[in-house]
Amino acid sequence: MEAIGVGVIGASPTNPGWAIASHIPAIRALPDYELRAVSTSNRRSAEAAAAAFGVPAFDNYKELVACPGVDLVVVTVKVRHHHEMVAAALDAGKMVFSEWPLGRNLQEAHDLAQRAAAAGVRTAIGLQGRFAPAIQQARKLIQDGYVGNVLGTALVGSGLAWGPETERAREYLFDVAEGASTLTVPTLHALDALNFMVGDFVDVGARLGQGRRWVHVREDDRTVPVTAPDQVAIFGSLQSGATASIFYRGGLSRGSNLHWEINGTEGDLVISSNMGNVQVADLRLSGGRSTDTQVSSIALPDLADDFGIAEVPGGNTLRLYAQLAADIRSGTHFTPDFARARYQHEVIAAIEKASATGQVQKLVPEAPDRPASL
Structure with missing residues (x-):
């Protein structure tokens, strides 16, 4: 399987959050994935991200979603933005990994689950505690x-x-x-x-x-x-x-x-x-x-550091990514979606x-x- 191209929304090195702490280290550690784009909320942080990660960086998530090399869109921003961004990625036919909660309420979550089913794409939700x-x-x-x-x-x-x-x-x-x-x-x-x-x-x-x-x-x-x-x-x-x-x-x-x-x-x-x-x-x-x-x-079980990732806080997120890649390769559905x-x-x-x-x-x-x- 070719590497899965990943674009991460919310990966600002000037205001580092969960994407910097867990998602990007996991993506870079796992051979099934390749970081290909990031987006932030403004031009200054986008330029800092491009310099830090060596990939194209945008100050508008829509440009990341439209990137042809991005197969999987990862949404790691505040919950209020999830519906808009996840819906745009699904409508573009991209796989999506959204942090939990999926939406601000049941209505938003139901709509996104329906859109994902209609699009027929793989999805993952950040309920990584089970890992x-x-x-x-x-x-x-x-x-x-x-x-x-x-x-x-x-x-x-x-x-x-x-x-x-x-x-x-x-x-x-x-x-x-x-x-x-x-x-x-x-x-x-x-x-x-x-x-x-x-x-x-x-x-x-x-x-x-x-x-x-x-x-x-x-x-x-x-x-x-x-x-x-x-x-x-x-x-x-x-x-x-x-x-x-x-x-x-x-x-x-x-x-x-x-x-x-x-x-x-x-x-x-x-x-x-x-x-x-x-x-x-x-x-x-x-x-x-x-x-x-x-x-x-x-x-x-010794699941911690096979890929150079510390067990806390990012180990469970890495294992969720690994499971998603395994599901894509084998056609299984173990990943929470x-x-x-x-x-x-x-x-x-x-x-x-x-x-x-x-x-x-x-x-x-x-x-x-x-x-x-x-």
Whole structure:
């Protein structure tokens, strides 16, 4: 297979973000890909990107989408821009890798999933938590019967960014209309990893709370109103009949920022970290079964540095790219795509409705995922 030509929207070296930290290193490390273009929001940063990466750089994403050498368009900008940019790439017949969330709401996600299906192109959504070594190993142990039948799972985490203070550049995270909240980002990354390990929800109840009504913007010494939830409580039943609960709070805890248990008839697994963002956290796995009276550390598969990429924060993104290339080569569909993104946006909508009405919402699970293996 010839190298897949990649164009990255949102790769500014003058204001480095997630594209610089994970996407471009992964693209450059994997032989299946070749970086061929980048775009930024202005001419100065585009010129800096051209000098830094040695590829054509544009200050208008439409020029990148129109580039004949670009086969895969990667969208790594704020969620408010996803629909416009992803739609343009799909309409041009390009494959698309969009960061999560796919859209600001279910309507945008549904439209993009429909466009992708109509275009018949490969897509990928940045739900990379399922590629974490601890998640992969825990799923394998569960499938191999380590815990027996799963009785229930409970996860408590901290969302990091949604605390009492913020930077001006992250002020948008506290506006529910922007689509990037404690619910849609850290909670859904964790929820997707949970689904990958133990199955989708068949029903869900929820309570979305606002513990903080105002956030302090450090640079300006001002406060702005918070409209997005920063306390997220979810519970429900999984396909297997097991019970699941997830609680996320904005900011950090002085206690545990990620504690996740999977309890079964024969044993228990525990996933923990000092950071609550499952998709980029350094996750630890421990377990106990049979006559064990406590859990002990479980070794993880050595998936970290085969391509010169540090495990945190970019290792999971690299493995998602590797899986996408493997799917393209072999015709398989292990990579989470826009159909999966639409489903998870339906879960978000059900959570919001459950919180607003106080009534448990029914969900129709997707077909069970096959193991994502590299």
